[in-house]
Amino acid sequence: MHRRIFSRRSLTIVSLATGTVLGGGYHYLNSGPSYPLSSKETRRPPPPWTPPSRKEMLDALVKSGSSPADEFDVLIIGGGATGAGVAVDAVTRGLKVALVERDDFSSGTSSKSTKLVHGGVRYLQKAVFELDYEQYKLVKEALHERKIFLQTAPYLSNMLPIMLPLYKYWQVPYYWIGCKMYDILAGKENMETSYLMTKGKALEAFPMLKSDGLVGALVYYDGQHNDSRMNIALIMTAVKYGAVAANHTEVVKLLKDASGKLNGVRVRDNLAGKEWDVKARGVINATGPFTDPLLTLDNPSHKPIVQPSSGIHITLPNYYSPRTMGLLDPATSDGRVIFFLPWQGNTIAGATDTPAAVEAEPKAPEEEIRWILEEVRRYLSPDIKVRRGDVLSAWSGLRPLVRNPSASTTEGLVRNHMIYVSDSGLLTIAGGKWTTYRAMGEETVDEAVKVFGLEGKVTNGCVTDRVRLIGSDGWSRNMFIGLIQRYGLSTDVAKHLAENYGDRAWTVCSLAEPTGQLWPLHGIRLNLQYPFIEAEVRYAVRHEYAQTVVDVIARRCRLSFLNAQATLGTLPRVVEIMAEDLNWSHSRQQAEIERATKFLASMGLPPGIEPPPLKTHSFMEKFWAFGGFTARASSEARTLRVAREMVYSRAQFEAGEISALHDAFTARTQQYPAVEEETRLGRADVIDLIKSLKGYEGVSQKDYEYVLTETGFAGKSDFNFDEFVEVCGELRDIVLSPAPKALVAERSRIPVEKSGGGV
Ligand SMILES: Cc1cc2nc3c(=O)[nH]c(=O)nc-3n(C[C@H](O)[C@H](O)[C@H](O)COP(=O)(O)OP(=O)(O)OC[C@H]3O[C@@H](n4cnc5c(N)ncnc54)[C@H](O)[C@@H]3O)c2cc1C
Numbered sequence: 216m217h218r219r220i221f222s223r224r225s226l227t228i229v230s231l232a233t234g235t236v237l238g239g240g241y242h243y244l245n246s247g248p249s250y251p252l253s254s255k256e257t258r259r260p261p262p263p264w265t266p267p268s269r270k271e272m273l274d275a276l277v278k279s280g281s282s283p284a285d286e287f288d289v290l291i292i293g294g295g296a297t298g299a300g301v302a303v304d305a306v307t308r309g310l311k312v313a314l315v316e317r318d319d320f321s322s323g324t325s326s327k328s329t330k331l332v333h334g335g336v337r338y339l340q341k342a343v344f345e346l347d348y349e350q351y352k353l354v355k356e357a358l359h360e361r362k363i364f365l366q367t368a369p370y371l372s373n374m375l376p377i378m379l380p381l382y383k384y385w386q387v388p389y390y391w392i393g394c395k396m397y398d399i400l401a402g403k404e405n406m407e408t409s410y411l412m413t414k415g416k417a418l419e420a421f422p423m424l425k426s427d428g429l430v431g432a433l434v435y436y437d438g439q440h441n442d443s444r445m446n447i448a449l450i451m452t453a454v455k456y457g458a459v460a461a462n463h464t465e466v467v468k469l470l471k472d473a474s475g476k477l478n479g480v481r482v483r484d485n486l487a488g489k490e491w492d493v494k495a496r497g498v499i500n501a502t503g504p505f506t507d508p509l510l511t512l513d514n515p516s517h518k519p520i521v522q523p524s525s526g527i528h529i530t531l532p533n534y535y536s537p538r539t540m541g542l543l544d545p546a547t548s549d550g551r552v553i554f555f556l557p558w559q560g561n562t563i564a565g566a567t568d569t570p571a572a573v574e575a576e577p578k579a580p581e582e583e584i585r586w587i588l589e590e591v592r593r594y595l596s597p598d599i600k601v602r603r604g605d606v607l608s609a610w611s612g613l614r615p616l617v618r619n620p621s622a623s624t625t626e627g628l629v630r631n632h633m634i635y636v637s638d639s640g641l642l643t644i645a646g647g648k649w650t651t652y653r654a655m656g657e658e659t660v661d662e663a664v665k666v667f668g669l670e671g672k673v674t675n676g677c678v679t680d681r682v683r684l685i686g687s688d689g690w691s692r693n694m695f696i697g698l699i700q701r702y703g704l705s706t707d708v709a710k711h712l713a714e715n716y717g718d719r720a721w722t723v724c725s726l727a728e729p730t731g732q733l734w735p736l737h738g739i740r741l742n743l744q745y746p747f748i749e750a751e752v753r754y755a756v757r758h759e760y761a762q763t764v765v766d767v768i769a770r771r772c773r774l775s776f777l778n779a780q781a782t783l784g785t786l787p788r789v790v791e792i793m794a795e796d797l798n799w800s801h802s803r804q805q806a807e808i809e810r811a812t813k814f815l816a817s818m819g820l821p822p823g824i825e826p827p828p829l830k831t832h833s834f835m836e837k838f839w840a841f842g843g844f845t846a847r848a849s850s851e852a853r854t855l856r857v858a859r860e861m862v863y864s865r866a867q868f869e870a871g872e873i874s875a876l877h878d879a880f881t882a883r884t885q886q887y888p889a890v891e892e893e894t895r896l897g898r899a900d901v902i903d904l905i906k907s908l909k910g911y912e913g914v915s916q917k918d919y920e921y922v923l924t925e926t927g928f929a930g931k932s933d934f935n936f937d938e939f940v941e942v943c944g945e946l947r948d949i950v951l952s953p954a955p956k957a958l959v960a961e962r963s964r965i966p967v968e969k970s971g972g973g974v
Pocket residue numbers: 292293294295296297298315316317318319320321322323324325326327328329330331332333464465466467501502503504505509524525526527566567611612613614615645646647648649650651
């Protein structure tokens with residue numbers, strides 16, 4: 216018996232089993248999304264960066280037409296997800312890149328998606344039941360890209376649990392197997408494993424769900440993002456790496472050399488009405504649903520390759536879904552799939568795939584809106600009245616499904632993306648999905664390098680699986696706390712800024728005017744219900760190329776996607792802020808407000824609504840403004856102020872205090888030569904200087920050491936001005952608050968048994 220138990224065979228089996236359990240346990244505990252590491256560095260602003268202006272971008276485009284040395288390697292037409300992804304890829308390989316967009320970046324399909332970063336459970340279902348290998352490959356690739364997506368732009372994307380409600384017992388094993396296959400396919404790139412929920416647990420997690428007939432639910436995980444902000448982040452990343460990108464610049468003609476090969480395009484600035492030629496070694500057509508009109512410019516008799524399919528979405532108030540759980544009904548009354556997802560504080564519900572015609576601003580048809588409401592009603596509890604009046608916004612997006620032009624006419628649509636090179640050398644990339652924008656960019660640039668003969672120009676291979684998008688480096692999940700502590704923002708505003716701008720939120724805050732209230736100190740809201748603040752409008756104009764009111768309300772701030780009526784109310788103030796920065800005339804302001812009202816009509820605003828009147832100011836306000844006494848500073852003074860205030864806490868300092876600190880610091884540093892072009896003061900000098908400042912006389916060496924530890928500067932030997940201000944800010948709190956020693960003396964220890972059961 217003893218020998219049998221300890222035989223070599225049994226020992227091997229036991230060892231293997233123990234190893235498997237330990238390995239499995241380790242893998243389970245370490246699965247799930249990896250978040251960027253937080254550090255003390257993420258508590259303070261990153262170095263400020265102001266992108267080149269739109270005028271500089273247009274000048275660079277003009278120059279390429281007149282001087283061969285300024286010719287671009289590639290010119291990309293279309294500033295949606297696809298074009299922006301190609302631009303990031305090409306510029307990070309060392310190519311000279313230009314991108315032109317006829318409307319605004321992300322104004323097409325890329326701002327109107329379901330906002331999922333997903334492999335697609337419904338595609339997996341098809342792959343299995345129709346034994347479709349192409350479909351399987353599509354899901355596999357998208358799951359791989361999902362992981363990269365969440366790592367390269369961690370602040371703009373998040374993991375979202377999605378519930379599949381089960382109303383029949385046979386659905387339990389069916390959907391369970393499907394979800395587990397989805398997990399397995401993702402492999403080590405899976406987010407969290409799917410799980411089964413009892414009826415009680417399902418209703419606890421999603422109380423709005425209809426309980427009648429419910430037998431349980433399955434929960435699986437996918438990613439979610441803010442599509443147009445992601446698109447803008449891609450454009451700004453490309454610009455940071457040196458690309459030239461211009462919105463409101465339309466390609467009106469393709470230019471060819473004597474042999475019929477493309478060597479540039481003619482563009483029109485749709486805001487100024489001017490036209491000129493742009494020269495490039497190669498041209499890439501990334502115009503999504505508008506691919507065919509572009510191909511017609513190249514060859515008027517070309518065979519159409521895009522079959523647009525529309526998908527509509529509606530936005531409902533937040534009480535329609537829990538804040539952190541989505542819902543998917545894979546089999547609606549007419550066989551379509553419907554999503555019901557929390558997004559930016561509200562709920563979006565949408566269905567996909569209805570064949571449609573191509574148009575610039577498609578409108579969600581009323582019957583489609585009612586169909587979604589009907590479906591929503593089917594799985595919500597009867598005590599929830601689903602009202603048409605609860606539809607806050609509605610929009611329609613066009614999916615560019617593609618057909619291979621080289622294939623026979625009977626061939627079906629290509630479900631993935633497709634790269635196609637015309638005889639003239641025009642390289643077209645179309646189809647695919649948001650989730651796979653990066654892989655599409657990589658494939659396109661690989662092909663472009665070959666077709667355009669750019670082998671000698673690239674400096675490296677594709678790096679976009681590692682390139683973190685702008686705003687990611689100094690972002691951490693707790694960064695919003697730093698914003699509150701520095702700027703005195705409301706918590707929801709701080710979270711919203713951190714989640715939409717990443718580390719650029721510091722710059723947004725530096726543009727925020729004081730509220731004039733006890734709390735919050737900064738962050739005047741555009742609408743009281745939503746966390747969007749006026750500073751975002753200024754930031755959009757100065758740092759993200761917003762040129763029209765629609766650019767701001769639709770693509771930079773997402774208010775029009777959340778609530779069209781509330782957006783209408785904000786228009787006069789948005790126009791006013793933009794007019795200050797862009798020097799708009801009265802007639803331009805009027806045209807902007809009319810254009811924005813028309814746009815809101817395509818976002819579900821009832822027809823016949825008149826544009827709100829522009830803001831008017833009283834005689835006294837105008838008088839002060841004329842005398843230059845208002846906050847409307849000249850643009851030069853404003854640039855200086857922005858640069859200075861960018862990194863300092865205005866919550867902690869009185870007006871003029873920063874300037875006084877700056878003068879004192881500069882006076883002291885003039886005694887020393889500059890180190891590496893930056894003026895710094897040694898550790899001992901800093902405390903010496905601080906003690907000599909008015910109001911800081913009581914600062915002790917101990918306070919100083921304490922603050923250095925708190926700020927993360929304990930190991931530093933010298934300090935620049937920003938760091939000096941940070942130390943002063945922290946010391947100010949200590950000097951003005953009760954002395955720590957007194958507090959310690961008052962605090963007597965309470966024995967655990969008398970602590971009242973608390974921790
Ligand atoms: C309803 C719906 C829901 C979706 N949901 C998801 C989802 O949840 N997850 C996912 O991964 N994918 C989703 N997708 C797919 C995804 O949104 C698209 O694949 C992607 O946005 C397409 O991007 P694009 O850049 O190719 O096209 P677009 O975003 O349409 O960009 C093309 C751009 O080209 C510009 N342009 C056109 N002509 C010219 C010209 N002559 N000169 C200059 N510029 C020009 C246009 O103005 C436009 O901005 C969804 C699609 C739809 C329709």
